[in-house]
Amino acid sequence: MNRLEGLEETTTLNNGVKMPRLGLGVWKTDNTSAKESVKEGIIKGYHLIDTAKQYGNESGVGEGIKEGLAETGMNRKDLFITTKLFNGDQGYQSTLDAVNGTLERLDLTYIDLYLIHWPVDGKYIDTWRAMEKLYHDGKVRAIGVSNFDNERLQNLLDNTNIVPAVNQMEFNPINQEKGIVEFNNHAGIQLEAWSPLGGGEALSNPEIKKIADKYSKSVAQVIIRWDWQKGIVTIPKSSHEKRIIQNSDIFDFKLSDDDIKTIDAIDKAKRSLWYDDFGWHNPEGQVVDAVDKWDDSPKNYKD
Template sequence: MPESLKSTTELNNGVMMPRLGLGVWKTDNSTAKNSVKNAIEHGYHLIDTAKQYGNEYGVGQGIKEAIAETGINRKDLFITSKLYNGDQGYATTLHAIKGTLKRLGLSYLDLYIMHWPVDGKYIDTWRAMEKLYHEGLVRAIGISNFDVPRMKNLLAHSTVTPAVNQMEFNPINQEKKVIAFDNWKGIQTEAWSPLGGGEALGNKAINKIAKKHGKSAAQVILRWDWDRGIVTIPKSAHEKRIVQNSQIFDFQLTDDEINAINNVDQEKRALWYDNFKWHSVNAPYTDEVDHWDDSPKDWKE
């Protein structure tokens, strides 16, 4: 089958996941609704959100409107959300999924991800996510922002291996150790912040490759992700950019070009444990949900 937005990868539980999708971090409900609707209308099937983003309601409205206008079936979409850090723990995780499904207007998720490993809680949290998986409320469960030691600890106390590990991954932060571990354990790596912001997009080596192919730096990076087998969810609030991000199937990178981008790596993370205090259960700080003026009053329920 030709490469396209319909192309999928098989997760370790047999579920098929689209390889390129839309992310909606730092997007209010109204913008998220329009972005999701535009993305689905232009052929995207993978949509990624999170309770922490504060826009599950808008994402749900975008899905609803896109289904009504395009006639696409819900089962053909792949919807991901993430467990909020403040909801971690066994009982609270089982309760939190209800709010996420209500805000999205869905009866199940295709992928439910633990947003960060909250130390002292993530083992009990995972037990609850396994229960949700076995009950069929989620088709697959995954993790995000886990380093290798925490992944090893999770696997030592789990009965279900995570299907996906969503990491900050881009040309300047390639997380070689994490990806090697994911590959060893059959866990699909998924990239958040795949374009690496201005630093990666402005890289001379990447722009040289882009000029050669008549493509943007973003399109070259997304093609590089594709060739490396990384599931990718670039964010955009603009319909034109959403379309452009999907136009990566009409050119090929050479091995030398792929290696040139591989060599851009600086192991430079934008976010990691040292940036936060809440990853320790005993810390005096907590993570917060993004609040938007267009959030419904009962968004937490």
């Protein structure tokens, strides 16, 4: 399988929708850079693009989608666009209202996958019921969650009607969330990895470097290939053309079972962020839970 063929590979979600298995993320990217990354990603063969209102770059992503489609001659249906409901918009009616701003910023008529970004206690059940309505109304093709631990996910399953199609979690060699992976697999929920490369600690790991040298690949390519063979949907971020291509150049080799076991054994269950880090949930939290503001943000990010 070559690189472009690999980027067309999909997994079938629990509602029958087909989702690309490898995509492009744009976290911590301003609107101008997001536009260029998304445009370049589409030109280089990516079909899955992942953003969020909290990232403050939905407008840039929308412009990149438009320019990428124009450049390639593809249609909107050839892409799979994921975005996420901001925590401050959670609640039933506020969720129904918030999707309109997101669609306007992305300049789209529908979203392929809409996720609850974080489980805001006391609100995420009502939020999910609104997500179910958006799904039934056809504004979104699939709905899912992000950063839901097993306790909150079970509570969601017990009190709502639609099983989430996806749970997007931090997942990388340093933090493998094995209990959450098992729960999701049992429930028929596709796991998707954010921060799939695990930062400096994973990228400098000598065991992974040894595997990378064996295949004449980069450590990042080995990690993304490890995700691929484990059935994890992966969205590495890059704003550089060379790396956008390299991150998807993983289809001309296959990790051995021993290689997989070696990387599995690296797990430290070491999260970089978690629920109680956010000021939204914990007044002593270390992470400001707000929409990222960029100098190039359009006026419609005032909310």
